[in-house]
Amino acid sequence: MKKKVILIAAVAALAVLLLIYPENCLNSARYGLNLWMSAVFPALFPFMAASFLLLDTGIVRLVSHIFAPVTRALFYAPGESAYVFLASAMSGYPVGARLSAELYANQQITETEAQRIVRFTSVSGPVFITGTVCTGLLKLPEAGVYLAAAHYLSAVAVGILFGIFTRRLRLKRRQTPRLRFNEAISQFKQDASQCPPVGEMLANSVEKALIVLLKVGGFIVLFSVVLEMLSVTGLMDLLGWVYMPVAKTAGFGSEGAQAMLYGGVEMTSGCARAAVLNLPIHIKLPMVAGIITFGGMCIHMQTTAMTTSSGLKPKRFLLAKSIQAILAFGFTSLFLTLFPLSTAASNIGADTKTAAYSGVIFAAASLIVLLIIKIWQRRSKHSAFPLAR
Secondary structure, three states, X not given: XXXXXXHHHHHHHHHHHHHHOHHHHHHHHHHHHHHXXXXXXXXXXXXXXXXXXXXXXXXXXXXXXXXXXXXXXXXXXXXXXXXXXXXXXXXXXXXXXXXXXXXXXXXXXXXXXXXXXXXXXXXXXXXXXXXXXXXXXXXXXXXXXXXXXXXXXXXXXXXXXXXXXXXXXXXXXXXXXXXXXXXXXXXXXXXXXXXXXXXXXXXXXHHHHHHHHHHHHHHHHHHHHHHXXXXXXOHHHHHHHHHHHHHHHHOOHHHHHHHHHHHHHOHHHHHHHHHOOOOOHHHHHHXXXXXXXXXXXXXXXXXXXXXXXXXXXXXXXXXXXXXXXHHHHHHHHXXXXXXXXXXXXXXXXXXXXXXXXXXXXXXXXXXXXXXXXXXXXXXXXXXXXXXXX
């Protein structure tokens, strides 16, 4: 009851502030909408539509069979987590949460498995890390390899840590039959033969992707306005003063504390503020890595929204992202110590278009897989020996 009262009071205060500062609200909403239209939507839509399309084909069963030994050993999670992690790593927030919820809704994984998968597959995409942040904000394309390596390595580390914790609690894991590879292929062919028509699959995938991205856009606009309201009322300065002792210990200073606070609410704004700080690169880059990895409350709310429709409630997600952010900060500092940025030969993020093209390639590959599946489906209908499970 207390939480609801606090929430109602906060919403009422926000409504009043919107009336007092209408121009600030309008400008911040335009900023969030422009960010969604110019960067988020083009980067996420091809991946997300293709991912939903592949879910309908049953290819997740084949991928889970191939990677099940690895995911069980590292994360104490089913093989489906490998597909979710790969799709999320190629596209970004909040694809990991949405695909986990989809698998749970289709009863392909249990609730506890879905919760474990969400914790370590919620990652940012290469377009944002190497393009938006390193090339666009930091003006340092060669830093992309540091941030990307630390980001994904910290996610794997969190998966391993929570896997160890789960084993010690002796939680039950869903028992699935160990199939040979040819048996897994047979099951995949059987699933492929039962696919709905291509037009229906494409329409469903596009519709799901658009609904998800509209929700994401709404959260980005909302939190852009919230940040502006916190700034104009001076609440952000007050929070920065409270956070100052921790920031000084870490070597951030007052402006660094402000950037971390903004990143704690919305990561793009936090990265933009961190990028213009007059700090050494060995302090600024780990700070940006921590902001991206934590994701901010905007990403946390998106994750909750993506899983609510399936009845899945992410547990320990805030703890997992906090640990991952600390690890990403540490990994980035370690990489900069071992491989100074001045000697970096990688130019992974030099062109944002190169990263964006990967979405089109992924979508095209998905369509090729779909075409092969439909050929199998047609041949199985005309064959005297239909495909068996």
